[in-house]
Amino acid sequence: MKQLFTILFIIALCSSCKDKNKIRNGKLKVVTTTTMITDLVRNIGGDSIHVQGLMGSGVDPHLYKASEGDVSKLSNADVVFYSGLHLEGKLVDVFKKMGRNTNTIALAEILDKEKLIGSEYFASNFDPHIWFNIEYWKQLTNYLTEQLSALNPENTSYFEANKTAYLKQLDALETDIKKTIATLPKEKRILVTAHDAFNYFGEAYDFEVVGLQGLSTATEAGVQDVQNLAKLIIDKKVKAIFIETSVPKRTIEALQQAVLSKGFKVEIGGTLYSDALGNAGTKERTYLGMFRYNVDTIVEALR
Structure with missing residues (x-):
C-alpha cells in the first residue's frame, strides 16, 4: 500500500x-x-x-x-x-x-x-x-x-x-535462419524450454515447441509437469533441452534429472534468449543478433 x-x-x-x-x-x-x-x-x-x-x-x-x-x-x-x-x-x-x-x-x-x-x-x-x-x-x-x-x-x-x-x-x-533450420531434419525439430515463449517461432519455422512452465514465468511447474515432459523427451528421443536467460535454470535442471532417473540422457543444449536480449557489447544485445544466436544454438544442439 x-x-x-x-x-x-x-x-x-x-x-x-x-x-x-x-x-x-x-x-x-x-x-x-x-x-x-x-x-x-x-x-x-x-x-x-x-x-x-x-x-x-x-x-x-x-x-x-x-x-x-x-x-x-x-x-x-x-x-x-x-x-x-x-x-x-x-x-x-x-x-x-x-x-x-x-x-x-x-x-x-x-x-x-x-x-x-x-x-x-x-x-x-x-x-x-x-x-x-x-x-x-x-x-x-x-x-x-x-x-x-x-x-x-x-x-x-x-x-x-x-x-x-x-x-x-x-x-x-x-x-539466413531458414537456411540454417533447413539443415535440421524435421523429426529432430522438437524444442523443449523453460516456459512457453517460442510458440510463434515453432509455428513459423516448423518446430514442435514444449515449455515446462506456461506462457508466463509466474506459472510454477509442478512435479507432474516435469514427469509428463520427461516422458515426452524419452518417447521422442529428444537430444537436448534449453535454459532461458530470463528464467531460473533450476526447472530445466530438474527436468534433466527426471529424464536421467528414467535411464535416458538428455543434454542441456545451451541458453536461449526468450524475454530479453543479451548484454551490452555482445551480438545478442540486438534483436537481429539474438535471433541468429538462438537459431544457431538450437540447430547445433538438436542436430
Missing part, C-alpha cells in the same frame, strides 16, 4: 510539472519497456530521439515491477512504447493510473488478433511472445515508424529511411 501511494504521488507530481513543449526544445523523449522494444525504437528513431529503456538484459517482463525512478521516467516521457498483449502485466496498472498524462502505445496491438496464438491461460487471451515471428516484427516496425512520424513530423523522412534499412536487415535475417 505504501509503495502504491508513493507511485501515485510521483505520477501526480510529474504530471503537474511536465513540460508539454519538450519536443520543441530538444529530442523526442521516449521510454520503452522490454529490451526488444528498446532495440526496435533505437533502430528507427536513431539520433533524432532520446530513448530510455526500463528493462535490462536478463529481466523477465512478466514479473517486472515499476520502481519509483521508472514512474518518474514514464511520467516525463513524450511517449511510452511497450510490447502489449499483457506481456508487461505488472506495468499495466501504472499506465492506467497515469491516464492521459502520458502517451502510451502498445505496439503488438496492431497485429491481427485472429492470426495470433490464443491462450485462455494468459491475461490477454493471446500468447504475447510475438517477436519470435519475424513477419510480425516487420509489422511492428511499420507501425512504430508511423507513430514516431506522427509525433515528430519533421523527421519523417529520417524515420522512413531507417525503417527501409531495418526491414532489409529483417529480410536477410529470415533468409
Whole structure:
C-alpha cells in the first residue's frame, strides 16, 4: 500500500510539472519497456530521439515491477512504447493510473488478433511472445515508424529511411535462419524450454515447441509437469533441452534429472534468449543478433 501511494504521488507530481513543449526544445523523449522494444525504437528513431529503456538484459517482463525512478521516467516521457498483449502485466496498472498524462502505445496491438496464438491461460487471451515471428516484427516496425512520424513530423523522412534499412536487415535475417533450420531434419525439430515463449517461432519455422512452465514465468511447474515432459523427451528421443536467460535454470535442471532417473540422457543444449536480449557489447544485445544466436544454438544442439 505504501509503495502504491508513493507511485501515485510521483505520477501526480510529474504530471503537474511536465513540460508539454519538450519536443520543441530538444529530442523526442521516449521510454520503452522490454529490451526488444528498446532495440526496435533505437533502430528507427536513431539520433533524432532520446530513448530510455526500463528493462535490462536478463529481466523477465512478466514479473517486472515499476520502481519509483521508472514512474518518474514514464511520467516525463513524450511517449511510452511497450510490447502489449499483457506481456508487461505488472506495468499495466501504472499506465492506467497515469491516464492521459502520458502517451502510451502498445505496439503488438496492431497485429491481427485472429492470426495470433490464443491462450485462455494468459491475461490477454493471446500468447504475447510475438517477436519470435519475424513477419510480425516487420509489422511492428511499420507501425512504430508511423507513430514516431506522427509525433515528430519533421523527421519523417529520417524515420522512413531507417525503417527501409531495418526491414532489409529483417529480410536477410529470415533468409539466413531458414537456411540454417533447413539443415535440421524435421523429426529432430522438437524444442523443449523453460516456459512457453517460442510458440510463434515453432509455428513459423516448423518446430514442435514444449515449455515446462506456461506462457508466463509466474506459472510454477509442478512435479507432474516435469514427469509428463520427461516422458515426452524419452518417447521422442529428444537430444537436448534449453535454459532461458530470463528464467531460473533450476526447472530445466530438474527436468534433466527426471529424464536421467528414467535411464535416458538428455543434454542441456545451451541458453536461449526468450524475454530479453543479451548484454551490452555482445551480438545478442540486438534483436537481429539474438535471433541468429538462438537459431544457431538450437540447430547445433538438436542436430
